[in-house]
Amino acid sequence: MTTALRKPAMMLMALVTGICLWGSQTATSYAGMSSSQLEAEWTQLYGDPANYNTPDHVAPTADGGFVMLSDLTSRTFGPTRLHVIKTDASGGTEWETDFFDEHYVTEAYHGYDIQQTRDGGYIIGAGLDDRSDGGPLYRAYLLKLSSTGQVEWSRAYSTVFENPVNSVQETSDDGFIVTSSTYNRSDTAPAYVFKTDKDGHLQWDHTFRYSGGGPTDFRDGQAFNAAAETSDGGFWVVGRYYDSSTYYPLLVKYNASGKLISKRMKETSDWGRLDYKQIMPSADGKGYIMLNAEGLWEIDRSGNTLWNLRLTDSSRELDDISFLQMNRVDDGYLVFGKDQTSDDHVILKLNAEGKTVDVLRQEIPGYTGNFNHAALLQDGGFVYLNSIESSAYLQLTKFKLVSQGEQPGEGEFFLDDSEYSVTVNDMIDIVALLKKPDGTVLPVTKETRFSIENPEIASIDEEGNIIGLAPGLTSIKAEYNGQTAAASLLVVKPYVPKPVNRISEETGPAESDSTDPGSVVPGSTDPEPSNPVPADSGDTASGSSDSDTSNPGSADPDSSEPSTPDPAGAEPGTSQP
Structure with a gap:
């Protein structure tokens, strides 16, 4: 084709x-956002169609621009490399770089997370397909770049399990806290977290094992998704674990040395039913706010619930919404989600106590709602990273809030x-x-x-x-x-x-160049036809005996149709011989 x-x-x-690019479709809005709609402010394309360009993550930068992480693989031959693109506020490329560390025996690096660091550089959380010991073994991998994309350091981290990075976050001592999922063939892999110094050297790590009934009764699906640093130098880490065919939310507290202090598991009336995707200090300063697909939960510094809000139960408009991201703003939170049965997206504004202030629901065709492929912005807009044309290009689109007085679709x-x-x-x-x-x-x-x-x-x-x-x-x-x-x-x-x-x-x-007397040049007649046509017979070379129906100019000698080609049988603008 x-x-x-x-x-x-x-x-x-x-x-x-x-x-x-104006991309607004039908919008339903409530309260203070009733005067706003989402609009696609601009769209930019990146990449070379000679490669497969697979999006991994996008994040805003301090200068108002964006940084994108993707996997890059040649369509003809070659390993999978990490690809980083830094843009300005309008999506214009400022710099880009590819990375493949040949220190390891590997065929692929896969990106998961990228964040800007306080020094203006970038930290990348990735996975290394390590085959140095006969593998493959999927190892956690960190890569530190300067503000202009130069490599400062890179390191791999191993357990006895496969452990790609789920999230990486800079800590107050300029180091990094990294969360991970682990996998193995016997389905007994635990959740994993580790802490490094500013140069990526491992300071401590911990594998969290949940036993459903005995020392060997572990299950697949245990994962740490995100972490938040506490005022005492420790960390709250959130994720999920698996027990009796059910996933449960997981909250674990570590001290500054990586010692497990407390854990909270199982569903209760104030705890929720799904794993937590994010955790951050709360807007009211009382503790920490967590997000899962259903809503928000605030805990105090000891891990006790202060309040919980199942947003999916709060109104019919939010019944089928899966919440993907949250951002803390000065007086509360912005929460971003997507309808699981349609192209509708939702942005909610909540105050510090979790009360819904504004809700905007709007159809945005073509956007899947992948957690890593979108970044919610402080102004209520967001950017979305995806691939198009069979991964020939990366596409970044920035959406912003506009008043209904500005009609995004005006024009011819x-x-x-x-x-x-x-x-x-x-x-x-x-x-x-x-x-x-x-x-x-x-x-x-x-x-x-x-x-x-x-x-x-x-x-x-x-x-x-x-x-x-x-x-x-x-x-x-x-x-x-x-x-x-x-x-x-x-x-x-x-x-x-x-x-x-x-x-x-x-x-x-026509004469044949072949020495085989039985060979015939394509387009010629048999040099010795078995039934020669007499010169005075009036018959054509095709053997037709009806001169009124023969058509020497037709491509088909047996055809009685006119020589003008049928439009349904030939390309426009062509004629048959």
């Missing part, structure tokens, strides 16, 4: 001119052509565009809904890719923000030229 891809070029043309909506044609089993793509009142033209394909009048003739997906299924003429309908556009679509059969046998009256049959 051949593919004609015009979207990257069209999008890049718009981005070069500094145009904003149209398609890049009014007539399309495609061959059966081939693919072309449509680009949907919006011309703003100021004359700028923006690509809005991702926010457009497409349909085909005759689905038996062609199919079209949500990204505007059309595949020809059967010859025929149909129409395409595109809808964006209440506006519609239409175009015709012609699907034709593949053009397959047929060989023609001709005898020249002057030179006779």
Whole structure:
């Protein structure tokens, strides 16, 4: 199947001119956010289509820009490398670098987390596919970069289990606290946490084992997801553990030396049902706030519940929402989530006591809601990192809050052509565009809904890719923000030229270069036909006996059709021999 891809070029043309991509769809909002909507402020593309570009993580930086972590693998040959891109506030690339540490016997590094450090550099949490001891053994791996992307140090960390990094966070002594999941074939792997100094040297680590009934009764699925430093230099670490076919939330306290001080497990009325994804100091200064897929829980410094809020139970609008991230703001929290059954996203504003102040629910097509691929911003917007065109490119989109007085979809909506044609089993793509009142033209394909009048003739997906299924003429309908556009679509059969046998009256049959007397040059006649046609018989070379129906100019000697090619049987603009 051949593919004609015009979207990257069209999008890049718009981005070069500094145009904003407006991506708002239907929005439902409440309370103070009733005057706001989300809008896609800009979209940028990164990467080389000669590689597979797999997104890992995106994070905001102190200068208002962003840093992206991805895996980079050549489409032809080569190992998987770590790829880091630093952008400015508009998504423009400031620098980028690839990394592959040849000190280890490995074929792949996989990124998980990247954060900016206080010195302006970056710490990366990754996994190393280590084969030095016959492996593979998936080991935790840290990489420290300078503010300009230069490598300062890198280190791998081993247990008897596979232990990729889930999160890495800088500590008050300039070191790092790292959380991990561990895996092994016997399903007995514990959760894992370790602490390093500023140069990555291991200071302490701990494997947390939960026994469901005996010293060997361990289960897979134990994990630490995140950590928060305490005022005494210790850490609260959150995650999950597994017992009797059920996952439970897990909260563990370590002191500054890595000694386990306390743990809290099992479901209770004030504890929740799912594992915790984040923990951070609370806005009211009384303890720590934790997030899971259902809502927020605040604990005091000893780990006791101060309040809990199952946001999914608080209103019908939040029934199917899975909460992904939270940010602490001056007077409370911002919480970001996604509907599990639709493209609706939710941003909530809560005060320091957990009371919901504002709720914005809005459809944003095409965004999956992966925890690591989005970063919630202090102003209530967010950025989203994904890959497009079979991982040929990374795409970063910044969404911001705008008042309803600013209508993101204002302008003239149209398609890049009014007539399309495609061959059966081939693919072309449509680009949907919006011309703003100021004359700028923006690509809005991702926010457009497409349909085909005759689905038996062609199919079209949500990204505007059309595949020809059967010859025929149909129409395409595109809808964006209440506006519609239409175009015709012609699907034709593949053009397959047929060989023609001709005898020249002057030179006779074509000669063969072959020494085999039985061989025939393609396109020629048999030098010694078994049934020669008499010169005065009036028959054609095809052997037809009806001069009124023969068609010497046709590609098919037996055809009685006119020589003009059928549009449903040949590519537009071509003619048969």
